[in-house]
Amino acid sequence: MPIVTGLLSLVQARPRALRAINLLGSAGTTAVLFSIIYHITQGNVYSAEYFYVDHLSAVLLFIVALLTFTATLFSLSYMEKEVKEGNITEQMLPRYYGLLNLFSFAMISVLIVGNLGLMWVAVEGTTLASALLVAFYFNREALEAAWKYVMICTVGICLALLGTMILYYAQVTAGGDSQALNWVTLKSIAGKLDPSVVKIAFIFILIGYGTKAGLSPMHTWLPDAHSQAPSPVSGLLSGALLSCALYALVRNMIIVQGAIGTQFPQYLLLGIGLLSVLIAIPFILAQHDVKRLLAYSSVEHMGIITLGLGVGTPLAIYAALLHIVNHAVAKSSLFYIAGLITQEYKTKNIDQIQGVVKVMPLVTTMFIIGILAITGSPPFNIFISKFMIIQSLFEHQQWLVGGVTLILLTCIFAGMMRYSLKMSYGAVSDGMHQVTVASSAMTAMALSLVIIIIGGIYLPPLVNNVLVRAAEIVLGG
Template sequence: MSASLHVALLWLAPALAVVLGLALRRARVSEWLNLASAVAVFVLAAPLPFQFVAPVTLLHGYLIVDALGSWVVLCVAIVYLLSSIYAIAYMRQAAHSEGQLPVFYALFAGFALSMLVAPLVNSVGVYWIAIELTTLISTFLVGFERNAESMEAAWKYIIVVSSGISLALLGTALLYWGGSFVYGETYMLSWSTLVAAAPHMPPVLLKMGFLLVLIGYGTKVGLAPMHTWLPDAHSEGPAPVSAMLSGALLNTAMVGIVRLLAVTDAAGHGQLPHLALVVLGVFSLVVGALFIVRQRQVKRLMAYSSVEHMGVLALGFGFGGPLGIAGAMYHMLNHSLAKPLLFFGAGNAMQRFGSKRMDDMRGMWREFPVSGAIWLCGAVAITGAPPFGLFLSEFTILRAGWDGPHRWAAIVMLVLLIAIFVAFLNHFRAMYLGEVSEPANRTPIGGAAWRVLPMALALGALLILGLWWPPSWQSVFSGIAQGLGVRP
């Protein structure tokens, strides 16, 4: 299959789910259309990173199918599939009426489509538009429940993120200005043209442009201190939406930072950008650790875990080198599996106990004998404990930091990961082993198979990836490193 046909089919599946769902306006049809779209997207995305290790450009250079973009698309496809399975049971109970479901699934598929487009965009300016589009669509999903808290979270999300993205646009303009010293006033602003022009660009424009982009897209990624939208949006949106925000959207925004980091490296001015990325990564870990320790609401606990893991990703790319890149890409995949699992478990608990507070959630073993056990294993996995995949990816990033010039950051990372491990599992200890009270009521929840299946699939994958690093993936990671200008 040609690259153009492959990408066209990849985008066509969710586009059809949007159009047909809105046209037919039937709840059950919309569910199955979205699920069929998610299955098709996963089938098409799974081989993509291995088929196109060497970059291929499409649409007169406006699209690029390369190892980095394809890997992020695979992560998006995994989260989209898991979330679409879980959403069937969750949204039937969460929706106020059947009439809401076609709109929800149209927005959900549209959100997935926007995140499947952005990583494959080759124009720096069009990439900015694609990232802003993800914000506009997901805002309606964050506020979908239409209560005071969700509406406040949606407004906060769009205002904070759009403000940050505006800085990314300013940084992009500075980089374009720098490129004009090489190409003239008009040229195609692609990732490769910037890399080629970087050695001849004024260093002040290059560094300032990157730092503005780092702050702008870093806001979307949820790096501290630009993370203020993330806890509210993740905690107030429906659980499948929270999974998509954490497991897919944050990775999509990281692509722009990583590609432009390669531009500064090509110019020989990468020391400051790498240090900035490392500092933001460490600060994100500090903020995540502090708020995880004292957290009382279950979905906000997962949200601050996302801040922590985006800090780990930033450290991986900031440490750089083949080992840092490989660890970061592997961590991206593992986080895309683990975080939906945790949000699904949180969604089950919230609907069962009728509360978001962990103090109200006791006796998890009794309430959820199967999914509760999977959720607990997911909590162990997200803290980076063996034998799950996140342990292997975090250990690889630590090795990259230990062997590089930022060993201090690797030491801080290790200490904070241990603190987060203790604090995170202490919350789960209380929910599972704490004193059980008999509440006035419990809300029965249905669709057990739809709720357990995606959690089991995610946990099984995390266990396999913790015990076995597929050898064929090393060529993908090497292709990503080479595409970013990293030499062995």
């Protein structure tokens, strides 16, 4: 469906028809993905030669389904205003929507293939599609960011390919080469794999997919790419793409833990997770670009999720999966909001964005709610998953890591709140006046914020059951 929608977009010149095609296409894709998720919640697992969908897939499919719809919905008015402002031409719109649908197709492919080799191909496909979106404005900064993104992620993904090839070697030597790199087959023979070979494979896989997930110190592409892409794409990059990269890492991690136990991968994950949280702090505390501020926040959250995976207890894995969902919803909405603000003020410089509350009162309210949520403040959804990850660290006797993480999170909260309040309540810049935001953009942001608020108070039993079953899969069940 995304491919068909994208092809129809490329041959459509009328803006109104282009908007209708993409709105219907994204709504249809989201509806089909939700139907697949519901099918999985009824206890079914879809398994074929090249495809495999279970409860772990369902968690990530929910993210891609929701963000595909909200990003497209937000794009309708946002890109139209970009045309009016002269930032892009009307002839660039078909290419934008074509690439956006190709990007969605690649991310969905990552989550439904049952072969680790094909999963690598799909992850590389997300790089190729999203790189053209990062470079969409074709100015100096966008082209530099896209080039940096392609170079760093390609090196990383090549290392992931090497790790996957080494894992295949382990499969062949264990006598399980009848279905090469099939995830179910690998899981069933994990105990027979050579532990030394598997350790080497996991190091390459962790570095490779960790680069794509924005984990430190391989994160350097992320702030540039997220800040230069159109804001709907930034939301998809931060919320969905990073989550898909973590999914690929987790799928491989399950095989590795079945072969060598949990101690080796957990120590690596704890170390790289804590480093990711630490490295984000100086860039958040001394930041001048609002979209780069949100991008470094994504580095922090990928680190927090990795800490949860590193602890490896049932509570920690459950919390890490919940945090993936919570972060995706909250961060995508913040990028949408930041897009509206920067579009209106015609700058991403925090010092030049003042008094947003008087220009866009409702948007400012949403912005403050989003910032409070993303920094882990109660009663919003991220507080719950962050709290459980910290709790699991202390329960697992990781006193030093838990204490340091709490201190680091306090610093990040201070930096994020400082800049958000400065932007919201400063003196209004000259020439600025109150503006009306399009209903499609408001709907996309409001949908995410409703999930953020409700998710901190109530988790539906159906969602809880999917997360529990997904955590069981990660734990080897």
